[in-house]
Amino acid sequence: MTPWLQQLWAVTAMNLRNLPARLGTSLVAVVGIGGVVAVLVSLLSMGEGFRAALELSGRDDVALVLRGGSSDELSSAFDREAVSVIRSAPGIARDERGPVASPEFYTIVDLPMRSTGTSANVPFRGVTDRAFGVREGFRLVAGRKFEPGKDEVIIGRGAYAQFGNVDLGREVVWGSHTWRVVGVFEANGGLAESEVWTDLTVLQGVYRRGNTVQVVRLQLESPSALSDVERHLDADPRVNVTVQSEREFLADQSRILVTLINYVGTTIAVLMGIGAVFAALNTMYSAVSTRTREIATLRALGFGATPVVVSVLLEAMVLGLLGGVVGGALVYFGLNGYQASTLNWASFSQVTFAFTVTPRLLMTGLAYSLILGLVGGLLPGIRAARLPVTAGLREL
Structure with missing residues (x-):
């Protein structure tokens, strides 16, 4: 030393x-x-x-399709014809039922915070059973799934912990419509756990939106298939879309x-x-x-x-x-x-x-x-x- x-x-x-x-x-x-x-x-x-x-809850092998120029789901909209065009794009994973695509209706409702009682905006999403497959780690932790055609909702685990009036079996009123909470779900701690879900056709009917949806989620064959979907839809004059991977969209x-x-x-x-x-x-x-x-x-x-x-x-x-x-x-x-x-x-x-x-x-x-x-x-x-x-x- x-x-x-x-x-x-x-x-x-x-x-x-x-x-x-x-x-x-x-x-x-x-x-x-x-x-x-x-x-x-x-x-x-x-x-x-x-x-x-x-x-971190986003996936590279799941694509979100929004209307061209839209930066969020609320400002986007597609009719049934546009959804059919989107579903026909190459690069989408398929099973015995066809392309794995989840058209979803998105809106906002109010719920009181459990801690303060003050009102907060909560995402309310209308989905088909395809939505369960394109969310990684989706599973019910309490209750059951909503039944198609019924005024039933399931709520994400995070929303269930933070907001009031959503206990299992309880009825909650949004606007002039009454819904019954029948289940609680988790999805790997991701954004979906902050949401309330119900049947797509029921929510469309309540809001009188016909067959309109805000976003289409696509399960891709692989992350590299995103460019194939984007090129195909950009070249189709019937639709005007923005295509992003789920991870990129949520990062933005x-x-x-x-x-x-x-x-x-x-x-x-x-x-x-x-x-x-x-x-x-x-x-x-x-x-x-x-x-x-x-x-x-x-x-x-x-x-x-x-x-x-x-x-x-x-x-x-x-x-x-x-x-x-x-x-x-x-x-x-x-x-x-x-x-x-x-x-x-x-x-x-x-x-x-x-x-x-x-x-x-x-x-x-x-x-x-x-x-x-x-x-x-x-x-x-x-x-x-x-x-x-x-x-x-x-x-x-």
Whole structure:
């Protein structure tokens, strides 16, 4: 070990051994930095959970066909003839019943939030039994499926947890029509779990839309078949469509809100980080001032200024790291998997999601805590290095 490293190790070990003597000021820095990390990671985990509910639930081998120029399902519409043209495109998977295509009617209804009682927009989708096959992981977790031709609905697991008036067997009124809740379903934690489903023809009749649907979902033979479907439909003058993979469509839907959440989370973390840096500065200045004699003695014995500066920085980073671990642990054990809902700005309806604290977010929090500790220890470290040896020795 080189003399420089020996000096650094000796000074750093002395600093860390003295931490219990400064427990109060050290805890202020740890709690301050831990609070910043907790806020940062919790906000980012909200964005990660929302993104997972949308983008990560999409599939590359499922295509969504909307009317040309439409960016969402509400602004799209197809009649029966257009649906037939779409179903005839090459590249669509087939079974004994023909092309695996799911025409779907999409609208918005109101439900009260269980937590507050305030009204929220909830997607209401009319589907055929084809919809069950093009949603990955679809299965009933309670009750049964709705019967075709009846005023019955099934509700996604996320919507069931977040909204009121949807208990099994209960009747719910939307407009002038009454529906009975007969089942609860899940779909790999995806967007469908935020929705209410019923029979397509029943919902079309209630809204007096004839044979109109908003979107057609297609099970593709393979992800590469998307281009075949798109080329065929673009060349057909009978339809004007936009074709996207389900994953791409849902990624577009989530982008605005996820970007906003990340921006807000980062901004708040930076502002709170300034306060945490001052707490760390106070702690480290206090540490330097209480060790004036030790630092002066070490300098008189031949210890260089650089090991003194680096040792103070390392001490501050240790405090920052402790704060990062505490903040990350609080968020992970307190929020990871917590079910919530927020407004999807693309569709203006509520989307249920779970806070998702990933290893990447925890590492981001730890990196930020180290940066805060480093910044908080920089000026005290420079002060310690510039401390006049004679002034320090006078205190002996």
